[in-house]
Amino acid sequence: MTVLLKVKERAVRPRSLKRELRKAGQIPAVVYGNNVVNTAISVDEKELMKALKENGQNAVYTLDxxxxxVPTLIFAQQQDTFNRAWLHVEFLAVDMDEKTELxxxxxxxxxxxGVKVGGVLGQNLYTVIVSATPDKLPERVEVDVTALNIGEALTVADISKNxxxxxxxxxxEQIAVVLEAVDHEAEENEVAAEVTPEVIGEKKES
Structure with missing residues (x-):
């Protein structure tokens, strides 16, 4: 999927310009890569957030x-620690016929x-690296776990070919596993039964 974004070239000095751009609703950014000289740009925050919501981060963003x-991919972004607002974006210019990884x-x-009979599903891997031409890069990869029984796991090798x-x-790499549920209350009762407290003042047999 290709999305058009209008951006503007920007100055890089003084540093305070970035702060002024953010106040004006613009996100400082940079574009580099395939046949593109490293260029400092700014992109409208509302326009970018709307595009991300509708198309996902792995879409091809054609910068005007x-x-x-210039066809690009969002290669990296810097976000505010507290409100997760985007502070800076790196756009990677790409060749639409060349495979890339994201x-x-x-x-x-x-x-x-296994969950239906009392087991617990655990997920160990949350992302995978995929290789494709920019227009075929998926935002997410779905994995069917319905056949997993207690004690069974799925690995990356089990992902259906696409x-x-x-x-x-x-x-x-293990993606998910179904484990037997642990009865913590029963464990605590068992431990309590095994431990006989010593009564202070009780006379011990010699």
Whole structure:
């Protein structure tokens, strides 16, 4: 999916300009990569947030820089620690015919058979690296866990093949596992039964 974003070139000095841009609703950014000289730009915050909500972070964002169209991917971003607002964005210019690698979210689908009989589902891996041409990069990869019984696990090798992209994460990485539920109350009762408290003042047998 390709999304058009209008951006503006910006000055990089003085540093206070970044703060002024943010106050004006603009996010300082930079674009570099395929046939593009490293260029400082700014992008409208509301426009970018709307595009992200509708299309996801792995969409192709075509930047309109003074009439020049540059296909890019969002390579990295800096966010505020407290309110998670975007403070800076790095756009990577790409060749639409060349494969690239990005992270995609792992989403577990379904209720495991083991959970239906009292087991607990645990997820160990939340993202995978995928390789594809920019227009085929997925935002998320779904994994069906319905067949998992207690004591069974899924690894990256179990992800269904997709013609659009290739999973680059190590095949033996564990994604999810169904474990037997632990009865903490029963454990506490068992421990209490094993421990006989000593009564102060009680006469011990010699």
């Amino acid at each position: 820089i003074d009439g020049k169209k 992270e995609a979210e792992l989403v577990l689908k379904g209720t495991p058979a 013609a659009d992209y290739t999973i680059m994460t190590e095949a033996d």
